[in-house]
Amino acid sequence: MSTLSTPSSKPARRTPFTPSKRPLSSSSSSSSSSDLVNRLNRTGSSSSGTSNILGSTHKRYKAPVSSESRPRTYTKPLSTIPGSPRPKTPYERSKTPTFEDSPTSKMDVSNVDPEAVLVDSETVEADVSAEMDEAWLRTMSADHGKRDKVMVSIRRVFFFWHLYSAWIASSSASSIHLDPVHAKSGAPNPAENKFDFDSVLTGSPNKPIYSTVAQSHVYAAMEGYNSVIFAYGQTASGKTYTLSGDESEPGIIPRAMKDVFRFIKRNEEREYLLRCSYLEIYNESIHDLLAPVGSPAVMIQGGGSEVILNPLREEVVTSLKGVKDVLKRGESHRRTACTDWNERSSRSHSVFRLVIESRERGEALDESFHGRVTPAPSGRQTPGVSGRQTPGHGAGGKPGPKLQARGGRSVQTSVLSLIDLAGSEKATSDKERTREGKYINTSLLTLGTVIGTLSENVAKGKSDHVPFRNSKLTRMLQPSLSGNARISVVCTINPDISAIAESTSTLLFARRIKGVKLNAQKKEIVDTDALIERYRKEIEDLKARLAEKEAAVGDRRQSSSVSVKRRLSVKEKTDESKAMKDLNTRIQQLTKLILTSQTVDESSADSRPGSPVKIDFDMSPYQLQQELLAARLQLESQATQILSLEAALEARPPIPPENERDKMIADQAKVIKELEIVVRGYESNLGEPLRAVREDVEREWMGKVGDEVRKREEKERWADELVKQLEKEKHMRIKVEDQARALTAFVTKLDALGLGGLSLGSINKENESLGSPGKGEKYVSLLDQVPEEEWSMTGDFSFEMEKVPAMKREPFGGKENVAL
Ligand SMILES: Nc1ncnc2c1ncn2[C@@H]1O[C@H](COP(=O)(O)OP(=O)(O)OP(=O)(O)O)[C@@H](O)[C@H]1O
Incomplete structure (x- = not known):
């Protein structure tokens, strides 16, 4: 578990949608909260009531949550050296209710107006602006989203008590091989002892690990691609250290979060809505680490590329401090325990997700379209781990609003998933740990089988069945592993001679996952209303120009004046008729575009019957009124239909929960x-x-x-x-x-x-x-x-x-x- 550093001071911040720059308090906590309240108050006009509710409770939202506030039965072990036996310490999740354990929090996505919690280059905290490697960014941005293979890196830890490493790593050659002295000690085949990857890293600093393994994927997520970064390896090989790190060496997660806000800071054209969720898979059941203790387990619904996690709490974050609070809370709920190998072993797979919704900034346009923009539907859609659209939920599964595409500005949605897998391990001397170990090993084995089948399918052009459903982990990762995400894997290796077999197994897994094919796609939601409005305006302009030209031609023909009636040269005639033809073509194109975007809009609306609308701009007002009347009647009949469908839906027997369904299937x-x-x-x-x-x-x-x-x-x-x-x-x-x-x-x-x-x-x-x-x-x-x-x-x-x-x-x- 990591403890994130908090910036000591903060320069002035700006609030969104206001040119005025208002200095805020230097305290990070209060600056965050007052900033939020101010922004909520300012947007109160458009979100009636929301700001007041949030304003009255913001202090509670801002109260810092420390892991110390949660009494745990965990006791600090004597030794911190991995690999040496430790005293066993049981653990349990805190039963003491805290405010985070309340069924809803102020930043729960169902409680906020998304327009009030947007982050942009002006409102983002200033402390994140440093250390921007522009040259690197330029190189990496050329690569964003283009990778069609999983990026695989190896991290070989080396501690002072490891007098000697069985694995010889070459960072320059990005390869690692077993010292020939041990070629027979555990490796299955001498030819298998050398492994090549995207990068091979050694040493304790986490910064080079982050920049090599994760940074490009974090930026890809900010640019609209789903990204998954996970650590895989034997127990005590350094996965949690790599992902979370510690105070002096922050790991991938805190560095990624800092980069998210840096990215926002330097990108002046867009505004962002950020939402976090944190879950763990423990003994094959999924627990929401942000939900109160005793909340129901999270269910995986759907399948294939439509995986939905429900109920899963999502919290809106507007600052690095906000993310740190969420991380701290989630990590205090994580199940860790002392094992024979690791004083604080993760007994579960943990998944930290950041949903990133963004759109171009443009207040002026927003205002002009304000009257027409559809209010947020109650069934807000937020992406699952994979970035697919899944019903979004706040506390208790309550749906929240989503960021609206406005003023012709499309909304990009992506998910950054950072996963710390539990480590594979041998049977321990503790019964409970051994039981957990069995679940861990089984799900890792399934992950290995899934990866193996996927890469074999790619290599041999086969389409063999992939057993995604054999574990919660693989089922949850199915959409990503099936291709719609950029994936980076860090495999951690223990250099010890006693761990050669496990390290070889980890390296074989790493080699297999290299073969998985990816094809991440950006997800963009277009504001069709605004587009149509633009097209309409353009058509009107074009029609006016065309009419002008036609009138000019008519005048010339009728005019008695010799100078006006002069014969046009062939070239002039050709140019004129070409210009008129071009105008006509463009008008036709735009009319078609209007029809297409309306059809797309309607077909993308779930369960709404498609009713293509034809627009004839030459219709008389009377005809238009008739059309309007017909449309109204149709709407009324659809409303009746919706009512009867809703009644039928209510009368329908409830869908049994997943465990009951499994029982029914059995x-x-x-x-x-x-x-x-x-x-x-x-x-x-x-x-x-x-x-x-x-x-x-x-x-x-x-x-x-x-x-x-x-x-x-x-x-x-x-x-x-x-x-x-x-x-x-x-x-x-x-x-x-x-x-x-x-x-x-x-x-x-x-x-x-x-x-x-x-x-x-x-x-x-x-x-x-x-x-x-x-x-x-x-x-x-x-x-x-x-x-x-x-x-x-x-x-x-x-x-x-x-x-x-x-x-x-x-x-x-x-x-x-x-x-x-
Ligand atoms: N590269 C490293 N540099 C310094 N210390 C490290 C490094 N890697 C791991 N450690 C230390 O080793 C111990 C075990 O590491 P860690 O908990 O990250 O292992 P793990 O793979 O997550 O184990 P598990 O699967 O049991 O959770 C920790 O005390 C951690 O601080």
């Missing part, structure tokens, strides 16, 4: 598992028997169906046979009929020749001489024995017919003894 997973077991049981217990029954039924019926098919096929064959027989019979009948006709003709011929008297007996005799048929038998055609109508029904009788010699057959018609 319960549902349990139910799904049970159902899966039931389904499997159904398959093995019921599914199998049912399948057997079906197979039996199928077997039985398949036989029957086969018989039936066979029978049908037989019948079809039989029917075919019958058809064939019938065809044959028909054919035979035609043949027999032909023969009958021939015989009749023959008999008729014989009759005509007078040979009809031949007796049958003579024929028979003749037949006998031929040897067939037998004695006494007559030649009778079988056809004569079959009734004519049955011919078609008889079988094949061609055989009998063929036996009948052509000349001896009986005539048809049943005639016996026919005389031949």
Whole structure:
């Protein structure tokens, strides 16, 4: 924990929005408070009531808060040497209420009018103006926001009792390697023993660390980029010393805060709204270090690039002193304890955030637009750790106002996050410390896995799942690690031989995080109302100029005067028509821009249905009135809709808090598992028997169906046979009929020749001489024995017919003894 130095004296300060410079008291505390009260009083006209409330309580806000005011059970250890065993001291957060523990403070963001607490080059404390390295700033500003990789630096501590360092650091080569003597002592692979980074630093002074590791990121945050700086390393390796430092060697956080105000001091064009929050992740739950003891844990809502921390107290700061107070308060609430390695070991990951909102200064413009500017909506949006817009909260989750884009001036929003991670450690001799250590190690392991997956995805062009949700730390850092922030990591290394394995692990983590790709973007909110007004004015001017030109052309044509009517040269004509064309094009462009910015404005307003407005500048006043009426009606119907939606929202069952949701998800997973077991049981217990029954039924019926098919096929064959027989019979009948006709003709011929008297007996005799048929038998055609109508029904009788010699057959018609 650091104790920040307080400047001893302060020169005069200016108040915002007033040209007059009013000297203030030299006491930093009173100067701060009186300055604030004065400013609040001055802006009272625009923020009715706010100034009075703040004015009446400002003394409480200004009361200094020291860590001593919080009784702690922590006792100072005997030794301060890291690495040597220490007596164990338990700790706990103070239960004694102080004014900071009240549910709300004067500078809580929900209590202040943002316009009254802006900081600019005139109001910023003068003591921060020193030590501005302009050359450095110019070099660095060229780089702001352009880095697409994490900046990784190594800090190797070296204490006098470390007679010897196992790690040889080269600051000039920005590399560090293990002394070959120890190459086998803990390093996994000799080739892995040399590491190159953006910078490698040694020594105790914190100033070079700050300027190398953090300064460019702080400036990037001031210029609108989200920035994250964190320290990673084994326990007692110097992370807190690097981030917070001590009175003689302030660390990154106090130096960064000083630079924030320096930046404001030298930047005369912008004004700033600064808000701080301070939280810690202890045993996988998030605690607001600025909230009263016993406040509910902070929840992480949303996911992906939309991480929201709620409820999280945000305090507006207007001076370095204000930031120091906030830091002191937060640090007094941090969980630290004596471990075997560190007399004051951080038992949690701590995150200090500064939300920076800024816009161009411009009071004159503000006044001209004052009547039109929309008042701050109640659902103020402030960025989460990542800089994404999340619902901003003051004490108790109360929303506060935000800095408004005004007079055409856009508002830039960014977040500077300074993170002191708890150190990885082996099991300690204390049970409670070991339990904490497990949480710490698990979340650091998850951070390592997340970083490893991210850099592997980049290196191999993959998109493997990144387990951000496996720990609170990685979930909170997800938007930043996913790319929308500039990140600088300081990895602290213990030079001791006994820590070679841990130091190697830290260096491997540092090497992996180098591979994470970043693409930080500035976030800017544009005042579309003002832009539209500007465009409208420009259109009017252009239209007037165009009308002038057209009138001039008309005059020339109509004029009888020779000098006026003189013929224009080709060039003059071309220039004139080009000028008119340009004017028309610009008018069209501006009209389009108006439509675009209105559409953008509407679509950016959350949950507001888009209703693009078309502006026709040639409309008559009557038409405009009609439009206005229609718009009013639409507004009314939208208001009704909003009311009914609000009612529906209230009627909706409340969204359970995160731990309950996790429980519900776990319960549902349990139910799904049970159902899966039931389904499997159904398959093995019921599914199998049912399948057997079906197979039996199928077997039985398949036989029957086969018989039936066979029978049908037989019948079809039989029917075919019958058809064939019938065809044959028909054919035979035609043949027999032909023969009958021939015989009749023959008999008729014989009759005509007078040979009809031949007796049958003579024929028979003749037949006998031929040897067939037998004695006494007559030649009778079988056809004569079959009734004519049955011919078609008889079988094949061609055989009998063929036996009948052509000349001896009986005539048809049943005639016996026919005389031949
Ligand atoms: N570069 C340094 N120069 C001088 N003293 C240092 C340096 N680094 C660390 N120390 C001292 O070493 C001790 C342990 O350092 P520190 O608490 O910063 O370690 P840490 O990594 O934050 O440990 P933990 O993870 O347990 O919180 C402190 O007393 C600190 O003052």
